[in-house]
Amino acid sequence: MGAIRQALQTLPAPVALIGAKDGDRHNITTVAWICQESGDPPQVMVSIAPQRFIHDMIVRSREFMVTVMGEGDEEAALFCGTKSGRDVDKVKELGLPTEPAEVIGVPRIKGALANLECRLVDSLVSGDHTIFVGKVVAATFLEGRRPLVWSRGKMGLL
Ligand SMILES: Cc1cc2nc3c(=O)[nH]c(=O)nc-3n(C[C@H](O)[C@H](O)[C@H](O)COP(=O)(O)O)c2cc1C
Known part of the structure; x- marks a missing residue:
């Protein structure tokens, strides 16, 4: 692995599920590239690759749920980050x-550390x-509840 990739992997990131709905279909996808980007109005930005099934669900419905993952959510986060809603x-x-x-x-995920209901206000294709x-x-x-953190390709607790 090159130095650039390794250096980038030291950036501590949160672990969250992005939920979206298309008709009756509810899909959830794990993301680490997500953060707050505005305080007033309160806004978050999340970076999603176009090949993810959730990508076009967000484009079409113009809304998404952010569910912040905490202690004990490791398995669910890994599952939702390795399986596609296209197949399961x-x-x-x-x-x-x-x-x-x-x-x-x-829908919200019950018992989660946090659920943020989001309306899509902007999008920008940047890089991949x-x-x-x-x-x-x-x-x-x-x-x-303690939040999960993603760093150096592993999940840990803050
Ligand atoms: C810890 C972790 C973090 C991830 N972060 C992102 C991310 O920020 N953006 C992204 O597009 N994919 C990310 N992924 C990959 C997607 O979660 C994965 O490709 C998923 O299977 C896509 O599901 P979908 O096809 O149902 O949307 C991450 C995976 C893991 C395990």
Whole structure:
């Protein structure tokens, strides 16, 4: 592995699931390239490769859920980051408990460290990914759970 790639892999990143819906189909995909990019209005940006199944689901529906992964979520994060919604219903396979969101049409994951309901406000094709900017229109969070962190190709706890 080259120095550039290794150096980039030292950047600590969060681990989150991006959820989107297309008709009755609910898909969730793991991302590490995600962060807050505006405080007022509250907005996040997430970088998603065009070949991911979730990519066009977001383009079409113009909304997405960000579910922040915490302690104990390692297996679910790995599963959703290695299987495609083209081949499997990840929510069903994992038996993840969901509930309707407050504002958007994508369900929340129950018991998660945080759920951020996002409306797509901007997107930019850059390099080999698309940056989706989402305005956070509602959210839930739990006190006391530690967030998962992605660094050097591994998941750890903060
Ligand atoms: C820890 C981890 C982080 C990931 N981060 C991203 C990311 O930021 N952007 C992305 O496009 N894919 C990322 N992936 C890859 C996708 O999650 C993976 O290709 C997934 O199977 C796509 O599912 P889909 O086809 O249902 O959308 C990550 C995978 C893992 C395991």
